[in-house]
Amino acid sequence: MRHPRGKVKKMTTETKTKKASIRPPAVPRTGRAQASTKSVKATKAEEGNKLRIRVRAYEYKVLDASVKQIIDTALRYDAKVVGPIPLPTEIKKYTVNRSTFIFKNAREQFEMRIHKRLIDILNPTPKIVEALTNLSLPSGVNVDVKMV
Numbered sequence: 377m378r379h380p381r382g383k384v385k386k387m388t389t390e391t392k393t394k395k396a397s398i399r400p401p402a403v404p405r406t407g408r409a410q411a412s413t414k415s416v417k418a419t420k421a422e423e424g425n426k427l428r429i430r431v432r433a434y435e436y437k438v439l440d441a442s443v444k445q446i447i448d449t450a451l452r453y454d455a456k457v458v459g460p461i462p463l464p465t466e467i468k469k470y471t472v473n474r475s476t477f478i479f480k481n482a483r484e485q486f487e488m489r490i491h492k493r494l495i496d497i498l499n500p501t502p503k504i505v506e507a508l509t510n511l512s513l514p515s516g517v518n519v520d521v522k523m524v
Contacts, residue, residue, distance in 0.1 A: 427497040427505070430520040431460075436491045442513045443493050449507050456498040463492035496524075 429446060433439035443460045450457050467489050474482040497504065513519065 425499065426524050427500040427508075428522045428524045429495040429497070429508075430463075430522070431493045431495070432490055432518040432520075433516055434488065434490060435516065438514050438516060439491050439493060442517045442519075443495065445511060445513065446495060446508065449511060450495075450497050450500075450504055453501065453504045453507060455500060455504050457495065458498065459495035460493040461495070463494055466490040466492070 431439060431443055431446070433442070447457055447460070467487055469485060469487045471483050471485050473480065474484050508521070
């Protein structure tokens, strides 16, 4: 072990035992985790299918308006809706030189924020699916629909 001033410091047995005692003891796995996953799978099977809608946009106001429109359409047909769940905003940053030739230190930074929301519709009927496909959402809103 090196000392901050460059001198070599000898490790005593006391410091060795302190380092060894920092690690927590290993815990053996039991069969309980496997039993809990089986019960989760059983509840998913009882639950049936669900429609997972992932909505993405650059502007959060447009995104929230379109999400509200989707939820209102689903609730009009008495569907059980979970969400909207806000997902982490994806930020893409770009750094660009201000000048064309010299002045490397002068730079501009730009960023694009992609806001995301997640909506789950439990046990969708064909009427709900048809109503959602006929929705007219504003441009700049990307909708991904998946059956889970």
